[in-house]
Amino acid sequence: MKILVIRFSSMGDIIYTTPVVRCLKKQIPGAEIHFLTKPAFQYIYDSNPYVDKLLLLKPALSATIDEIKAERYDYIIDLHNNLRTAIIKLRTGIRSSTYKKQPVKKWLSLKFKLKLIPPTHLVDRYLKAVKFLGVVNDGQPIDYYIKANHQLNNLLPAAHRAGYVAFVIGATHFTKRMPNDKIISICRQLNNPVVLLGGNDVKANGDIIAGEIGTKVYNACGITSLDESVFLVSEAKSIIGFDTGLTHIAEAFNRPIVSVWGGTVPDLLGVQPYMVKDVLVAGIELSCRPCSKFGLEKCPLGHFKCMNDMPEDGIVQFTNK
Structure with missing residues (x-):
């Protein structure tokens, strides 16, 4: 057939x-x-x-x-x-x-x-x-195959090569991304070093976050290729990420994931983390949420409460355990 x-x-x-x-x-x-x-x-x-x-x-x-x-x-x-x-x-x-x-x-x-x-x-x-x-669900995670034999010592500073948290700060639309000050606050409360991941579009954001916190945070945004970024999430102690492709790809490696949702919601799209044993889906109930299926360039109401008011304690506790 x-x-x-x-x-x-x-x-x-x-x-x-x-x-x-x-x-x-x-x-x-x-x-x-x-x-x-x-x-x-x-x-x-x-x-x-x-x-x-x-x-x-x-x-x-x-x-x-x-x-x-x-x-x-x-x-x-x-x-x-x-x-x-x-x-x-x-x-x-x-x-x-x-x-x-x-x-x-x-x-x-x-x-x-x-x-x-x-x-x-x-x-x-x-x-x-x-x-x-006659095909049925086999109960296994998604598949993603890293293309090359990458090495951590070629991609990260020595202090970030063991037990790091991968924080995926990129996403296509603004309403899917957490503001820099919120990311900074969360990173300060984490027990492990943090590697920021994303494309060139969030490299400046990563520079601001790393500059504010210091050597605990390494900004790999716009530096690593997609394949290298996938390798880094596959080797991370845990992952924090927004509604974006790299966060979904991370599900292939069964690492603990905090999936953070702002103006979009997972139930509407059916894309909550799949077959991952240890997951926290973070989002808050608001009358204006969701404001879109796929994200917008700005909050329609101007307050961006879905991210600005996101509780940090649960995210930090889950990641630090």
Whole structure:
């Protein structure tokens, strides 16, 4: 049996397709599993042993459709469910099963602060699309494979190579990020050295935080590559992070995780930490929360209470234990 699984974006959503791919490969004897995504997210499936071939979305959708037709798949498993995947399914005529997004219920839940979406994890929602093949959840974490043989002594100062806390301070949108002064306050209360992780967009934030605290904090933002950052979270004593891809990738390594949520909420998206034994999901109840599904560039009401008023004690106690 030859199966194509499709998910174009984003990092977190693709990370949560990995249990589906693994279950398909391991539970269907002789199955050949291909995966189609955008070139920007190729790294998620590089080195994944459960994917026999990785297809990358081409600039012209017709070229991708021609490639799919040439492969002669038995099934398409559509885990994206958008206009492009609908066109692919229509024009290839291949039997398919599609992940149900429930956009109306999500919109109503967001707009009117209703809880119409059960707190079912995205992985389990995805797995419903392959249930017809007899595939079931294997109860294992997400998969992520580090690409190179990194060494801590090449990436961190000597004082930060053992028992450090990885603090992922980056996130795409402002309302997902904790303010610098809040991060500084938390870092001061931690018993272990701290390594700040994120991209170039938060390097200046990291410099401010490290500058305020001193040598206890090492700012690796904008210095380490994504693969090196993943290696660093895999070796950390524990991880603190926001609703962002690196925090979700960290779930592959079963380290204690504090998952911090501001203007977004995990239940609406179904992306609370998956199959991690030791987890704290931090967030506060507010009438204005969630303000969006994916984050905003500023707080709509101007007060940003979801992060400014976030209690620190629980985060610190969990991380220090």
